[in-house]
Amino acid sequence: MVWLTLCLITGVLAFLTLLPLSRNEAWWVRVWDFPRLQLATLLALLLLASLLLLDLSQPRSWLPLTLCTLCLGYQAWWILPYTRLWRREVQPATEPGGETLRILVSNVLTPNRRADLLLAQIRAHQPDIVVTLESNDWWQTQLDALQPDYPHTVKCPLENLYGMHVYSRLPLQDAEVAWLVEDDVPSIHTGVRLPGGDCVQVHFLHPAPPSPTENDESTERDVELLLVAKRLEDADGPVIVTGDLNDVAWSTTTRLFRKISGLLDPRVGRGMFNTFHADHWFLRWPLDHIFHSSHFTLRSIQRLPHVGSDHFPVLVELQYHAAEQSQQGLDANADDQALAEEKLDEEPADPADVPEPGR
Known part of the structure; x- marks a missing residue:
């Protein structure tokens, strides 16, 4: 028995x-x-x-x-x-001084009304850029309190759990809201002008997940991620992609995104930094991500305390280098390229539809 x-x-x-x-x-x-x-x-x-x-x-x-x-x-x-058992993919920033970029990402959960907790964390950590997901008109009213310190904004309030807001201390260039795959799921694409004059191409994403209440399949999510990956495949300038990707860091799709785009994951060799579900310690995985080109090394990465949402915020500070650093991510082979093309053929979308701000 x-x-x-x-x-x-x-x-x-x-x-x-x-x-x-x-x-x-x-x-x-x-x-x-x-x-x-x-x-x-x-x-x-x-x-x-x-x-x-x-x-x-x-x-x-x-x-x-x-x-x-x-x-x-x-x-x-x-x-x-x-885990810390693995070799770090992104090198720690060791040079004193230099330009840094600090980004706070928070899926706020539309019905959540604890904006005070998030605003307190923003004031405590002083990020250069704040991006919120699931933010609607109510959240926009609360977040607008940041505008004296964060005058550069992109606002896309929605009531369907896919609203997005960007608040930045640094000037934004060619900022654009795009609807890459689904008509009610936006993404934000902008250049961020660093104090030294260089421009970083930043893409903020929040594709819909595969679930019984959203999309029956993962097609839409996968295609959105791969559209951005293909657009960035030959990019030679500094790039950051961040947001709630509704996919875990270790999935086939996210790994394929990293292979095609050539972007690095600062969590590799450091930890999972599980951001969802904030209320259930036994059911947590990494859904909120920051990927970047090899123009950046890592100063710090941390999961921040609870802000009333089902996601924890994540804060990353990157150090910018004008020249690409010697850092090795995942490489795409012929099978990876074929799989990406196969998935992209499932939706009438084109990588050329992804804005390339600051170029």
Whole structure:
């Protein structure tokens, strides 16, 4: 009975582990990209229970043990880069002085009314740029209190959970709101003029997730990310992409985005910085991201305290270098390029529709 029970549990966890290997874009398949840490924890506990409860002298005991071990190793392969056991992808900023860019990203949750908590964090950390997701007219009224210190803004208030606002101390150039894939899901694209005169191309994204209440499939989200990736593929200037991507850092789609765009992830080798769900410690994963070109090294990255939303804010400070630094991200091969093109063909959108501000 014990052997059968452990086999059944192992089989279920193995199925959930292998399900995302499918290219099926249905939400109930793609959702299992998210809880890899939780599945790895369950597999580790199951492996321990199997070692304690099974008679290892019986050959049949090694079936669940072997399958559990293989699944645990597979899950670990995805999540280990987001631990301190991995080599850092982005080098720490070691040069004194120099130009820096500090960005605070916060999905505020439209019904949330604790704007005071977010405003207090902004005043405490003094970011150069604040971007909010899910911000509507009510949130815009609260955030406008920042304008004396953040005079450069892009405002797109919406009531559909996809409003966006950017408040910046630094001048913005060629700022544009774009609707890349879905007519009610915006993105913001702008150049940010640094004090030294150089312009950084910044893209703020919040594609809709695959879920039973949003999109039945991940197609729209994946295409939006890959449109931006393809647009940036040959960019030679400084670039930042940030926002709530409604995808985890270790998913196939986000990895493909990094490969095609050539952008770096400062969390690799440092930690997961799980930003969602703020109210459930046992169900958290990294949904809010900042990717950047090799013109930047990292001064700091931190998850900030609760602001009443289901997301924690994230704060990143980057040091700018006029020349690209020697930093190695993920490389795209022919199969990656073919997969990207295949996904892009699923929607009538063109990478040329993605604005290139400041160019």
